[in-house]
Amino acid sequence: MFYDAVEGISRDSLAALQTERLRRSVATCLASPFYGKRLRALGLGPENFNSPDDVRKLPFTVKDDLRAGYPDGFLCQPRDAFIRLHVSSGTTGAPTAVYYTANDVDSWSHLVARCMHAVGLRRGDVFQNMSGYGLFTGGLGIHYGAERLGCLTVPAGAGNSKRQLKLLRDFGVDGVHIIPSYALHFGHFLQQEGIEPGDLKWRFALIGAEPHTERARRRIEELLGLKAFNSYGLTEMNGPGVAFECAAQAGMHVWEDAYIAEIVDPVSGEALPDGEVGELVMTTLCRDGMPLLRYRTRDLTRFIPGECACGRTHRRLDRITGRTDDMIIIKGCNVFPMQIEQALMAMPEVAPNYLIELYQENDMDQIRVKVEIQDEVFAADDRTRAALHKRLVARLRDEILVTPAVELVRRGSIPPAEGKAVRVDDRRVHEDCRSGA
Amino acid sequence: MFYDAVEGISRDSLAALQTERLRRSVATCLASPFYGKRLRALGLGPENFNSPDDVRKLPFTVKDDLRAGYPDGFLCQPRDAFIRLHVSSGTTGAPTAVYYTANDVDSWSHLVARCMHAVGLRRGDVFQNMSGYGLFTGGLGIHYGAERLGCLTVPAGAGNSKRQLKLLRDFGVDGVHIIPSYALHFGHFLQQEGIEPGDLKWRFALIGAEPHTERARRRIEELLGLKAFNSYGLTEMNGPGVAFECAAQAGMHVWEDAYIAEIVDPVSGEALPDGEVGELVMTTLCRDGMPLLRYRTRDLTRFIPGECACGRTHRRLDRITGRTDDMIIIKGCNVFPMQIEQALMAMPEVAPNYLIELYQENDMDQIRVKVEIQDEVFAADDRTRAALHKRLVARLRDEILVTPAVELVRRGSIPPAEGKAVRVDDRRVHEDCRSGA
Numbered sequence: 001m002f003y004d005a006v007e008g009i010s011r012d013s014l015a016a017l018q019t020e021r022l023r024r025s026v027a028t029c030l031a032s033p034f035y036g037k038r039l040r041a042l043g044l045g046p047e048n049f050n051s052p053d054d055v056r057k058l059p060f061t062v063k064d065d066l067r068a069g070y071p072d073g074f075l076c077q078p079r080d081a082f083i084r085l086h087v088s089s090g091t092t093g094a095p096t097a098v099y100y101t102a103n104d105v106d107s108w109s110h111l112v113a114r115c116m117h118a119v120g121l122r123r124g125d126v127f128q129n130m131s132g133y134g135l136f137t138g139g140l141g142i143h144y145g146a147e148r149l150g151c152l153t154v155p156a157g158a159g160n161s162k163r164q165l166k167l168l169r170d171f172g173v174d175g176v177h178i179i180p181s182y183a184l185h186f187g188h189f190l191q192q193e194g195i196e197p198g199d200l201k202w203r204f205a206l207i208g209a210e211p212h213t214e215r216a217r218r219r220i221e222e223l224l225g226l227k228a229f230n231s232y233g234l235t236e237m238n239g240p241g242v243a244f245e246c247a248a249q250a251g252m253h254v255w256e257d258a259y260i261a262e263i264v265d266p267v268s269g270e271a272l273p274d275g276e277v278g279e280l281v282m283t284t285l286c287r288d289g290m291p292l293l294r295y296r297t298r299d300l301t302r303f304i305p306g307e308c309a310c311g312r313t314h315r316r317l318d319r320i321t322g323r324t325d326d327m328i329i330i331k332g333c334n335v336f337p338m339q340i341e342q343a344l345m346a347m348p349e350v351a352p353n354y355l356i357e358l359y360q361e362n363d364m365d366q367i368r369v370k371v372e373i374q375d376e377v378f379a380a381d382d383r384t385r386a387a388l389h390k391r392l393v394a395r396l397r398d399e400i401l402v403t404p405a406v407e408l409v410r411r412g413s414i415p416p417a418e419g420k421a422v423r424v425d426d427r428r429v430h431e432d433c434r435s436g437a
Numbered sequence: 438m439f440y441d442a443v444e445g446i447s448r449d450s451l452a453a454l455q456t457e458r459l460r461r462s463v464a465t466c467l468a469s470p471f472y473g474k475r476l477r478a479l480g481l482g483p484e485n486f487n488s489p490d491d492v493r494k495l496p497f498t499v500k501d502d503l504r505a506g507y508p509d510g511f512l513c514q515p516r517d518a519f520i521r522l523h524v525s526s527g528t529t530g531a532p533t534a535v536y537y538t539a540n541d542v543d544s545w546s547h548l549v550a551r552c553m554h555a556v557g558l559r560r561g562d563v564f565q566n567m568s569g570y571g572l573f574t575g576g577l578g579i580h581y582g583a584e585r586l587g588c589l590t591v592p593a594g595a596g597n598s599k600r601q602l603k604l605l606r607d608f609g610v611d612g613v614h615i616i617p618s619y620a621l622h623f624g625h626f627l628q629q630e631g632i633e634p635g636d637l638k639w640r641f642a643l644i645g646a647e648p649h650t651e652r653a654r655r656r657i658e659e660l661l662g663l664k665a666f667n668s669y670g671l672t673e674m675n676g677p678g679v680a681f682e683c684a685a686q687a688g689m690h691v692w693e694d695a696y697i698a699e700i701v702d703p704v705s706g707e708a709l710p711d712g713e714v715g716e717l718v719m720t721t722l723c724r725d726g727m728p729l730l731r732y733r734t735r736d737l738t739r740f741i742p743g744e745c746a747c748g749r750t751h752r753r754l755d756r757i758t759g760r761t762d763d764m765i766i767i768k769g770c771n772v773f774p775m776q777i778e779q780a781l782m783a784m785p786e787v788a789p790n791y792l793i794e795l796y797q798e799n800d801m802d803q804i805r806v807k808v809e810i811q812d813e814v815f816a817a818d819d820r821t822r823a824a825l826h827k828r829l830v831a832r833l834r835d836e837i838l839v840t841p842a843v844e845l846v847r848r849g850s851i852p853p854a855e856g857k858a859v860r861v862d863d864r865r866v867h868e869d870c871r872s873g874a
Contacts, residue, residue, distance in 0.1 A: 071607045080561025083584040085591055087604065095607075105584070124517025133570030133577075134594025140570075140580075147520040147542070154522055157571025167524065170508045170532075 003117035018052040021285035031076040066096040101289040108238040112145020115244035119229040123150030125174040132158035137239025142177045161189045175204035180212040184352040185416045187223025197225025215345035251304040251316030258286045277302040298324045335400045343399040349377045351411040358426045368405040440554035455489040458722035468513040503533040538726040545675040549582020552681035556666040560587030562611040569595040574676025579614045598626040612641035617649040621789040622853040624660025634662025652782035688741040688753030695723045714739040735761040772837045780836040788848040795863040805842040
């Protein structure tokens with residue numbers, strides 16, 4: 001039933017395992033330039049950690065710490081122990097790097113294989129990886145996991161829908177990895193090709209790397225004719241394979257044998273009770289090369305209270321509802337793009353693409369939402385469109401507490417993204433930008 | 438000195454090893470739909486193979502056999518034994534597929550690691566893979582080999598020169614994998630950025646996947662300030678890692694413990710003596726999932742006679758001088774694009790890009806070579822350019838025995854290819870095309 005026995009471990013045994021591994025991680029971290037200094041300054045060593053909750057004795061690690069430690073300030077092993085690195089960013093901005101030893105790649109692959117097994121994929125199934133490779137951890141991460149599980153892995157890479165379709169058919173693909181915006185795009189491509197959702201053999205899609213709503217997931221399932229499973233990961237915690245839905249599709253089990261997950265108040269940093277939304281903070285328990293202690297993911301989510309029907313004992317994360325740093329402040333309200341997506345996707349007249357534009361008028365910040373609508377609605381009379389427009393404005397205002405300008409546009413007029421979708425176009429010029437700060 | 442002991446094996450022991458493995462390959466092949474039928478029809482089994490030369494008892498396997506056997510007519514194991522497949526072609530044309538078991542991926546990775554070790558890379562070196570991933574075997578093939586060797590592998594992927602440069606600098610990269618046309622392009626990018634060849638730490642480039650001349654290799658070495666090593670591979674034989682140069686840069690050792698390599702007359706199919714150019718034919722000796730027997734690679738090359746200074750006993754292949762199927766027949770002469778490249782690259786006035794155009798005039802096939810020339814020559818007076826033009830025409834005529842039209846163009850006017858360079862633009866319309874045959 002499970003890929004490995006630890007999936008059904010009792011909570012008591014899990015706490016003991018976490019404690020042992022937390023101690024080991026702290027011991028390992030003493031060798032890193034960054035943590036070595038920090039731990040010694042605090043007088044903390046492995047002996048100070050006697051329960052998983054003792055992780056709170058540690059200060060947070062933030063993205064800026066990783067930036068300051070670039071390229072190699074977090075390494076705990078000699079250079080020749082490492083066989084891989086991934087980098088988070090391109091030529092601009094301050095990049096961060098994550099390094100992996102052979103053991104790290106091995107345990108990462110194991111976790112990904114466990115995730116794929118949890119959704120129902122098995123050895124011998126055919127699996128097509130429809131995401132880009134290279135520095136994006138979603139490519140190689142899922143690839144290694146699929147091979148580890150024993151799937152016949154088709155490294156299709158991103159884009160080229162026509163070839164993707166040929167591969168899906170020729171090899172009788174059972175499951176795919178695809179990012180949500182491309183999944184929606186590919187669904188429309190299939191419609192154009194006259195392919196019905198049931199024509200393909202596939203049964204499973206792993207979707208991740210982009211925030212998306214429950215409604216978007218159900219659309220993907222309808223369009224593609226399969227079950228779509230949410231995946232959570234971030235490069236700082238290896239990449240994909242951190243938390244994954246099981247067949248119950250009721251939240252993502254975070255692998256607590258490999259990570260300590262906390263939900264904290266993003267302002268005070270205090271722990272929040274199960275069920276409350278806050279910032280996810282993670283500590284690696286199985287990384288030799290570059291452990292991270294209490295890393296603030298900036299992702300907002302909550303633990304789903306209660307037990308899962310599948311029998312796994314690892315707690316479930318709810319879908320990511322936003323990021324602490326993509327919050328838009330407009331007219332004094334805190335708005336998360338995900339709230340807007342959620343409101344739009346609940347309306348069947350809305351086509352999958354939209355764009356949030358932020359601009360200034362009379363020195364005031366303004367928000368406009370461009371929304372693609374279904375062809376039949378777009379072709380309808382003015383009154384029908386005006387009514388839809390009114391409903392959309394009201395719905396969005398209810399959700400974000402600000403009245404946005406709304407523009408209805410023809411389907412296909414917002415360029416579809418084959419990579420991570422860019423949903424916010426911020427044209428505001430602020431004082432601190434003008435001065436070059 | 439060697440990555441593994443078999444690199445220095447005596448020829449006698451090698452013959453015994455090849456014979457044993459050839460028998461095993463034939464035995465494995467009996468389970469494949471294609472070979473099972475063929476071998477039984479010929480009454481051949483493992484017992485008929487008592488020396489490596491007995492491979493000649495087998496008929497050739499050609500690309501069209503693989504096409505006819507698509508998608509799975511060559512598999513020798515149950516479906517659930519396979520963990521990877523690569524496909525040779527896109528949406529048009531008849532594709533071919535190569536499948537790998539976990540053992541096959543393992544032995545492939547071992548061979549690639551051996552190649553990288555042979556050029557001088559070592560565990561702990563930093564290695565940037567600057568080629569595309571996905572279905573192209575050059576990406577994952579080199580990646581797995583680099584990790585196997587224990588290099589710190591940076592999966593940069595193709596393109597984005599600015600980011601490539603940042604990675605090369607930030608991580609002190611020692612070696613890269615790069616396709617020759619992109620290496621030349623990247624060299625010019627470095628010049629534009631004001632970077633001298635010696636400014637970067639890198640020492641090794643593995644170049645392959647595209648035919649290129651010795652002159653092109655030396656240009657790459659000068660532009661990049663490193664040693665560039667030729668690599669030979671093809672998806673049907675796994676991908677990269679079939680034959681590789683050692684530090685001596687005097688031909689590519691073909692790993693004869695993993696392959697039986699033959700050079701045959703492309704017309705008669707008869708074996709040619711060492712030193713003569715013919716078509717390379719290969720038999721896999723270490724593949725469980727999809728062995729191929731006497732596969733005609735369509736690549737033209739020769740064995741380099743004599744022993745290599747490095748002490749490796751595996752014979753060396755000369756660089757690929759053309760393909761049996763990219764030969765252009767023009768005015769009754771057989772012309773290989775590589776001959777034209779060779780002639781052009783020998784002239785310092787020529788910039789790295791060129792294009793061969795084939796067209797028709799008065800119902801006759803014509804050839805025109807567009808040649809990018811260095812800026813200072815392009816900016817010179819008419820007389821200088823006319824003199825260069827005359828020398829180029831004469832040089833090409835001497836090489837291909839046909840007088841081509843030659844057009845000198847400004848550097849940068851032929852779009853640089855970041856993928857495999859397309860050097861021939863064939864605009865001829867032949868009768869059999871017109872009729873749709």
